[in-house]
Amino acid sequence: MQAFLKGSAVQSVRAQKDKTSSSSSAGAERKTRAVPWVEKYRPKCVDEVAFQEEVVAVLKKSLDGADLPNLLFYGPPGTGKTSTILAAARELYGPQLFRQRVLELNASDERGIQVVREKVKNFAQLTVAGSRPDGKPCPPFKIIILDEADSMTAPAQAALRRTMEKESRTTRFCLICNYISRIIEPLTSRCSKFRFKPLANQIQEERLLSICEKEELKYSRESISALVQVSEGDLRKAITLLQSAARLSMDREITETSVIEIAGVVPPKTIDKLLQVCFRGTFEKLEVVIRELVDDGYAATQILTQLHDAIVEGHLSDKQKSAITEKMAVVGKCLLDGADEYLQLLSLCSLIMHQSNN
Numbered sequence: 001m002q003a004f005l006k007g008s009a010v011q012s013v014r015a016q017k018d019k020t021s022s023s024s025s026a027g028a029e030r031k032t033r034a035v036p037w038v039e040k041y042r043p044k045c046v047d048e049v050a051f052q053e054e055v056v057a058v059l060k061k062s063l064d065g066a067d068l069p070n071l072l073f074y075g076p077p078g079t080g081k082t083s084t085i086l087a088a089a090r091e092l093y094g095p096q097l098f099r100q101r102v103l104e105l106n107a108s109d110e111r112g113i114q115v116v117r118e119k120v121k122n123f124a125q126l127t128v129a130g131s132r133p134d135g136k137p138c139p140p141f142k143i144i145i146l147d148e149a150d151s152m153t154a155p156a157q158a159a160l161r162r163t164m165e166k167e168s169r170t171t172r173f174c175l176i177c178n179y180i181s182r183i184i185e186p187l188t189s190r191c192s193k194f195r196f197k198p199l200a201n202q203i204q205e206e207r208l209l210s211i212c213e214k215e216e217l218k219y220s221r222e223s224i225s226a227l228v229q230v231s232e233g234d235l236r237k238a239i240t241l242l243q244s245a246a247r248l249s250m251d252r253e254i255t256e257t258s259v260i261e262i263a264g265v266v267p268p269k270t271i272d273k274l275l276q277v278c279f280r281g282t283f284e285k286l287e288v289v290i291r292e293l294v295d296d297g298y299a300a301t302q303i304l305t306q307l308h309d310a311i312v313e314g315h316l317s318d319k320q321k322s323a324i325t326e327k328m329a330v331v332g333k334c335l336l337d338g339a340d341e342y343l344q345l346l347s348l349c350s351l352i353m354h355q356s357n358n
């Protein structure tokens with residue numbers, strides 16, 4: 001069965017990954033508790049992927065024997081991109097062939113131009129048979145998954161262009177990224193693009209409820225709504241938070257307050273108070289309130305997001321809102337770059353103060 005595979009360098013990447021994945025699945029039976037729920041409830045087949053109908057339809061056609069185009073998945077985190085392609089590949093090839101036919105490289109692997117020239121190109125050049133060891137037919141191509149492709153350098157992306165065309169007889173590429181604008185145009189034009197939407201509240205709620213049932217958790221209706229609310233369409237975040245909340249409450253019921261506490265959301269009252277000081281208070285008061293917020297350990301980015309929502313929905317004029325949100329963008333960038341949280345918040349709030357007093 002190995003006859004058509006000439007490369008062994010390829011195998012080592014996968015071998016390393018398989019070691020971790022197989023040991024975790026073998027251990028899953030014995031110590032179910034040790035597995036993070038996001039992994040435990042990762043869709044095993046394409047049908048289990050929720051809310052992404054277009055891509056599921058295309059993949060199902062190719063499972064039925066149709067050809068598969070090169071794919072480009074993009075969208076926010078935790079919406080099922082990685083899970084979808086892994087599930088599809090598993091269904092296409094079965095667990096045995098999967099290792100030989102699929103090369104998965106993500107941001108944790110070196111993916112500079114050198115790797116594209118050697119590893120990807122070599123893997124793409126291998127030819128493959130059209131049947132599985134168990135006799136079932138399988139597609140006569142391999143799949144190269146480039147996860148988190150937006151972190152690939154531009155020269156590495158450029159090096160992919162010709163490989164993608166030349167090896168189209170034997171290889172399909174699946175590029176996955178959060179920000180499609182970071183993928184160079186020649187690559188996007190070679191792929192069928194699929195946008196993964198943030199999951200609808202209703203769908204998230206159903207998923208969470210089914211997990212609660214399987215894990216035999218006690219929960220209140222409000223706590224599930226709160227989970228959906230704070231995770232903003234990111235199912236991974238919702239499931240992770242649910243697991244933390246379950247650990248925290250042990251045998252007691254999961255409550256809305258514990259969810260909010262774990263999610264690190266600033267209580268709406270605190271945000272209100274901050275805004276009141278901006279609108280009516282003095283600069284000295286503002287300094288004190290912001291110092292308290294930072295000392296309480298709330299993340300500045302979280303405060304920024306909540307302030308943003310409050311300002312956008314608030315009573316200020318359009319002109320004031322636009323000035324404030326522009327400043328928010330700058331502050332957001334500075335925070336990402338590691339600037340001081342206290343100073344950034346102070347600078348933003350003093351601008352809000354200035355604007356609202358005009």
Ligand SMILES: Nc1ncnc2c1ncn2[C@@H]1O[C@H](COP(=O)(O)OP(=O)(O)OP(=O)(O)O)[C@@H](O)[C@H]1O
Nearest residue numbers: 038041042049050077078079080081082083235236
């Ligand atoms: N559409 C979905 N259907 C079912 N489960 C989902 C879906 N989206 C996310 N999940 C859950 O969230 C987890 C993470 O999903 P996945 O790794 O596919 O996200 P992703 O889109 O690749 O995110 P990232 O951009 O951060 O890599 C999965 O293990 C699964 O439990």
Ligand SMILES: [Mg+2]
Nearest residue numbers: 081082083147
């Ligand atoms: Mg992913």
